Amino acid sequence: MDGDMDIVTDSMDLSKSFIRQLECCSSTLQIHQAEIGDVGCVVWDAALVLAKYLELGHEKGSEDINGKKVIELGAGTGIVGLCAAIIGANVVITDLPQFLPLMQLNIDNNKSSIHSGHIEASVLSWNDEIDKLLPLPDYLIMSDVIYYEEDMQRDFRIKEIRQEDLDDVYRSDDIHVLRLKRK
Numbered sequence: 001m002d003g004d005m006d007i008v009t010d011s012m013d014l015s016k017s018f019i020r021q022l023e024c025c026s027s028t029l030q031i032h033q034a035e036i037g038d039v040g041c042v043v044w045d046a047a048l049v050l051a052k053y054l055e056l057g058h059e060k061g062s063e064d065i066n067g068k069k070v071i072e073l074g075a076g077t078g079i080v081g082l083c084a085a086i087i088g089a090n091v092v093i094t095d096l097p098q099f100l101p102l103m104q105l106n107i108d109n110n111k112s113s114i115h116s117g118h119i120e121a122s123v124l125s126w127n128d129e130i131d132k133l134l135p136l137p138d139y140l141i142m143s144d145v146i147y148y149e150e151d152m153q154r155d156f157r158i159k160e161i162r163q164e165d166l167d168d169v170y171r172s173d174d175i176h177v178l179r180l181k182r183k
């Protein structure tokens, strides 16, 4: 994503929010979205698709993040990371500073659904050193953040998850779930 977004500092008015619900592992996540704010103040469709794919991996045991350390980049509302924590992962959701209150609000409102997992919110700009989040996670997850495929191919093996391996309902031909593994 364009680095220019780093200079956006508008604060969000969290008194004007509306709720998005998502079922995850028999819990119902209640996610606050801000009426006014930068792009991350609402849940994007790609986040729903990724969250339900993580749930499916847990249920089927095909790729279970239960017990794994997970960092989410550009988390926005934090919905994907919250789903990962419900699954049982140890999660840090990260975004630019102005998103910290929204991420924290959503953690506070959903913590009763998190049992074996853990979640916290932290500020992390993609220009920052990742030192403060060491040790390195088992998984980095991100939804609806733009990347340059050529850069990725240099360092990662990229596999696209087949549509039929995504959740039956939460999938769409124009949303692609990619799994990247370091070369």
Ligand SMILES: C[S@@+](CC[C@H](N)C(=O)[O-])C[C@H]1O[C@@H](n2cnc3c(N)ncnc32)[C@H](O)[C@@H]1O
Residues within 6 Å of the ligand: 001, 002, 003, 005, 006, 038, 039, 040, 041, 042, 043, 044, 045, 046, 047, 073, 074, 075, 076, 077, 094, 095, 096, 099, 124, 125, 126, 127, 142, 143, 144, 145
């Ligand atoms: C389109 S939103 C997606 C939000 C969320 N992942 C979702 O799918 O609902 C892109 C997110 O990337 C974050 N972002 C943009 N530039 C960033 C940067 N330089 N460092 C960290 N986060 C950034 C934005 O603040 C925003 O939350």
